[in-house]
Amino acid sequence: MRNHKVIGAASAVALAVGLVGTAIAPAAATGPEHTYLVLAPQGAGTKAAAARVAAADGTVVATYDQIGVLVARSSSTAFERAVAGRGVEAVASTDGLGTVLDEGEIVETVDSAVVEATGDPTGEPLWTRQWDMAQIDVPAAHAVTTGDPSVVVGVLDSGIDANHPDLATQVAKDQSASCIGGVVDRSQAAWSPTTSSHGTHVAGTIAAALNGVGISGVAPGVKVASVKVVNDDGYIYPEAAVCGILWAAEQGMPITNHSYYIDPWEFNCRNDERQRPVWLAVQRALKYASSKGGLAIASAGNSNVDLQHKFVDSGSPNDGSAPVEDRTINGACVDLPGEAPGVVTVSAVGPAEVKSYYSSYGQGVVDVTAPGGDSRWRNPAVSTATDAVLSTIPGGGYGYSQGTSMAAPHASGVAALALSAHPGMKPGQLASFLERTATPIACPDGVFELRPGYPATCTGGQRNGFYGAGNVNALNAVQ
Structure with a gap:
């Protein structure tokens, strides 16, 4: 009985301590x-x-x-x-790590007539406006192949309008998904565009159909999949990019197009405690995708900076999460995904096949160049819309836009043609083939500054900082 009382007392004390602890903590x-x-x-x-x-x-x-x-x-x-x-x-x-998508402003829209399809890109109603396709020998390549429908290019972007007349037969709906929030949603409403034309423009450059309407894509015989990683506010968050890369890998997409960068600081610094996990996650995702047979092709950026050398980034962050600050960019800082290992990085040229005034560059960073447009090369003081890239936009229309975002899908389209003509290439082989079949462009002499306020200096020889191995070439890629 005494023992019982002692135990009871002890229990009461323990309970009291528990109650007091709960009240204090x-x-x-x-x-x-x-x-x-x-x-x-x-x-x-x-x-x-x-x-x-x-x-x-x-x-x-x-x-x-x-x-x-x-x-x-x-x-x-x-x-x-x-x-x-x-x-x-x-x-x-990842709050505050959302990146505003560089839309590459649609500077002018165009309507298209409807004509009888000829199977020849030069017969498409808006072909005469597609200087970009002529520049990389698309018509001659199409005489060999327009691409294999088993080749699916993943467009990690703002969504694709699958009802557009030039894309209605081109979208692999069964392989499309939204990755907003880092979670896969396969419904068409989720992966369709809502507030941005960017993804639809990119998709048209890669694979717009030869159907007597509008334009021709680089590889109209292949398919594109919409992998939506840009939310309705125009931001790309790291979790969406990781999800998108892995979704494309698990679907077996051999090529993915990345016309964006991750992180509002544009350059992700691996020695930054907060940014390092993003670098690690994206690097793991890209490495896994490569192991599954996927080649990532990415834009170099539109800041006209030398990615090889140290400089000061004065335009980040760009999402309003903190005041814009000056940061010294060094070897620990990279433009993701463009500078990640194994990614093909693409700079931009305009109609004159010289570096676009806005295109970033860098010896050992840029692998190839491709048409991205340059509305200022004729007259630096006046924008000429037709010197940008014409492609599809949501709602069935067509619009001109420029940027390395427009250059990357030209390279993705050429890679898709190459894989169609030479099936079985692994990612590293395809990347090397894309470079070997490019048309070399020499560095311009001295400081290159076609548009005042945008100086740049090219280094290197046949392979150089402005153009890498050269301008992608569709005909060379299918031979």
């Missing part, structure tokens, strides 16, 4: 819900990391075991600190 503070990339150690799986997410008051919304990455959400203000530990290599909130 506040519950974990909460705030707005945030999205996080949680990285497990490479090759370790995500089970332990997922357990830590749950214990830290988070929810896993997407699991990418292939690369050891989780997309998690939590409203706990202590989540980032609490989730760290055994089983987690790195964690970062």
Whole structure:
């Protein structure tokens, strides 16, 4: 009985302590819900990391075991600190890491007549406006092949208008998906464009049909898949890019086009504690995609900077998450995905086949160049819309736009033709073939400044910083 009383007293004390402890220690503070990339150690799986997410008051919304990455959400203000530990290599909130898509402004729209299809790109109603296709020998290439429909190019972008008359037969709907928020949604409404024409413009350059309407794409015989990674506000977040890269890989897409960069600072610095997890996640995703047979082709950027050398980035961040600041860009900082290992990086040229005034460049960084347009090469003071690139835009129309975003899909289209004519090439072989079949362009002498205020200096010989191995060539690629 005495023992019972002692035990009871002890229990009462313990209960009292518990109650007092509960009263003193506040519950974990909460705030707005945030999205996080949680990285497990490479090759370790995500089970332990997922357990830590749950214990830290988070929810896993997407699991990418292939690369050891989780997309998690939590409203706990202590989540980032609490989730760290055994089983987690790195964690970062992606809030404030959204990048504004560089739309490459549609400077003029065009209507198209409808004519009888001839199977010849020069017979398309708007062909005479497609200086870009003539520049890279598309008509001669089409005499050999227009592409194989089994080749699907993933367009990681703002969505594709699958109802456009030049794209209605070209979109692989069964391989299309949205990756907004880092989560796959296969509904057509999710992967269609909402506020941006960018993805539809890119898709038309790659594969617009030979159907007697509008324009011709570089490879009208292949298919494109819409992999939407740009949200309705025009931002690309790292979790969407990682999701998109992995979706394309699992669908077996041999080529993916990336006309964007990740991170509002344009250059992701691996020595920055917050940005490093993004670099690791994207690098893992791209490496995995390559192992599955996918070649990534990306734009070099529109900042007219030498990507090889140290400089000061004075235009980031561009998402309003923090004041714009000056940052010294060095070897630890890269333009993602363009400067990631194994990615083909594409600069831009205009109708005169010289560097577009806006195109970034860099010896050892740029692999090839391609038509991206240059509305200022005739007269630096006046924009000439027809010197930009004409392609499809949502709603059934056509518009001119310029940028390295327009150059990359020309390279993707040529790569698709090459793979159609020479099936079986692995990503590294296809990248090398794209370079070997390019038309070399020599460096201009001295400082290149066709448009005042945009100086650039080219270094290198036959392979150089402005043009890499040269301008992609469709005819050479199919022979």
